[in-house]
Amino acid sequence: MSFRKDFIWGAATAAYQIEGAWNEDGKGENIWDRYSHEPGKVIFGHTGDVACDHYHRYEQDVELMHEIGVRNYRMSIAWTRLLPDGVGAVNQKGIDFYNRLFDALESRGIRPFVTLFHWDYPTALQDRGAWSNPDSVKWFEEYTALCAQKFGGRVKDFFTFNEPQCFIGAGYEAGFHAPGVKLGPASLLPMAHHVMMAHGAAVRVLRELVPGCRVGYVPCGSPAIPATDSAQDIDAARKSFFDIGEDGRGLGFNVPLWSDPVMLGHYPEKVVSLYGKHLPKGWENDLPGMHQKLDYYGQNIYQGHVVRAADNAKGYEAVPLPVGFAKTAIQWPVTPDALYWGPKFLYERYKTPFVIAENGLSCHDVVSLDGKVHDPNRIDFMHRYLLEYRRAAEDGVDAAGYFAWSLMDNFEWANGYTDRFGLVYVDYQTQQRIVKDSALWYKDVMESNGETL
Numbered sequence: 015m016s017f018r019k020d021f022i023w024g025a026a027t028a029a030y031q032i033e034g035a036w037n038e039d040g041k042g043e044n045i046w047d048r049y050s051h052e053p054g055k056v057i058f059g060h061t062g063d064v065a066c067d068h069y070h071r072y073e074q075d076v077e078l079m080h081e082i083g084v085r086n087y088r089m090s091i092a093w094t095r096l097l098p099d100g101v102g103a104v105n106q107k108g109i110d111f112y113n114r115l116f117d118a119l120e121s122r123g124i125r126p127f128v129t130l131f132h133w134d135y136p137t138a139l140q141d142r143g144a145w146s147n148p149d150s151v152k153w154f155e156e157y158t159a160l161c162a163q164k165f166g167g168r169v170k171d172f173f174t175f176n177e178p179q180c181f182i183g184a185g186y187e188a189g190f191h192a193p194g195v196k197l198g199p200a201s202l203l204p205m206a207h208h209v210m211m212a213h214g215a216a217v218r219v220l221r222e223l224v225p226g227c228r229v230g231y232v233p234c235g236s237p238a239i240p241a242t243d244s245a246q247d248i249d250a251a252r253k254s255f256f257d258i259g260e261d262g263r264g265l266g267f268n269v270p271l272w273s274d275p276v277m278l279g280h281y282p283e284k285v286v287s288l289y290g291k292h293l294p295k296g297w298e299n300d301l302p303g304m305h306q307k308l309d310y311y312g313q314n315i316y317q318g319h320v321v322r323a324a325d326n327a328k329g330y331e332a333v334p335l336p337v338g339f340a341k342t343a344i345q346w347p348v349t350p351d352a353l354y355w356g357p358k359f360l361y362e363r364y365k366t367p368f369v370i371a372e373n374g375l376s377c378h379d380v381v382s383l384d385g386k387v388h389d390p391n392r393i394d395f396m397h398r399y400l401l402e403y404r405r406a407a408e409d410g411v412d413a414a415g416y417f418a419w420s421l422m423d424n425f426e427w428a429n430g431y432t433d434r435f436g437l438v439y440v441d442y443q444t445q446q447r448i449v450k451d452s453a454l455w456y457k458d459v460m461e462s463n464g465e466t467l
Contacts, residue, residue, distance in 0.1 A: 022415030023460040024086030028132040031424040035069035039107035042098025049192035060430025083457035090132035100136030145205040154212035166224035183266025203292035217306035230310030237356030241322035250330035258284040279305035314372035318352030350398035372419035376433035
């Protein structure tokens, strides 16, 4: 059985991870520009200054998309390429770059899915408090309006935020991503609240300025996988996936904190009871604005964790990974069932067409003696995960799309260039691109709408 006839098959990238040209043509500084230039922050001192040089090589990259059959391209716009200071003066050269990119995509029949924010926050606004500042909602609204006005005639598919759990949780709670600070619940809750208010404001602006647009939201999470198919273990996994930690740690990475207000119009009861005192005054009045009807509910899923029922206060417990468990080059466990249980639990709760906005793996890819890049482990990984996603669709999940992460090897945040997630190999010394075996395999999958799985 294949996926639905209008299933969206594609590949994804993010601006900071591929574009380079970090200070060219009027682009302003973002927090990753600053963070990656601080000694000791990114492995081996790597930066995104050049990355994949996509800013100068976009035509070649679009041609590669066409070659490997990518018809839907999830990309992000660099906020400071359009607004160097985050607000105010517009950089026309930035507008021109994205229009040239959209021209190239259109010429090859490739549909852009634009993510408005994928972690590269303007430094000028970071210095004004970033998401802790209530004005951050207006800042993002202004930026969204500019994107809508300049690109809405040719772009109809938008995602507001990519992985708010990560850019808040990793950047402002755990501190291992830009801007590299460590805050507690009293600071994190207002930030989360403002991000979700900004999401709602962006959706309203897009609906107003881009007639016929389709809008989504892309949080993330590690799905809980039941240890067995027993009703008790399934209930335990569902409860675990949507639970709220009581000690305040890991709050930035929580699943329902970031999705219930947006998708259901309210905070989880446990968030209010445990942490409501940290929410901004009058927060209840902001919930209707956050809760906007969406066309897509996206999720980035790479791995899951196994849970079973337990006779304890929580009613569940984690099942340790077995000795010698399968893992990727970035040391993440290989758990294909995550693409069944994650979509299943999330669609049950939010009842919105579901898109896997990122899925893939880092491999120890090398150029072989024959000049090609053979990556059977990536093919096997994607095959296993897609079979589980198809099973979720067969069991009632409204599975609308799947974007492979990533179109090409790129700057992998704090891991620099040490992890390769791409369908296309990038030699960072020469900027040569080599299509990997997995890209050709994925081309067949996309063309058959999953029938070849």
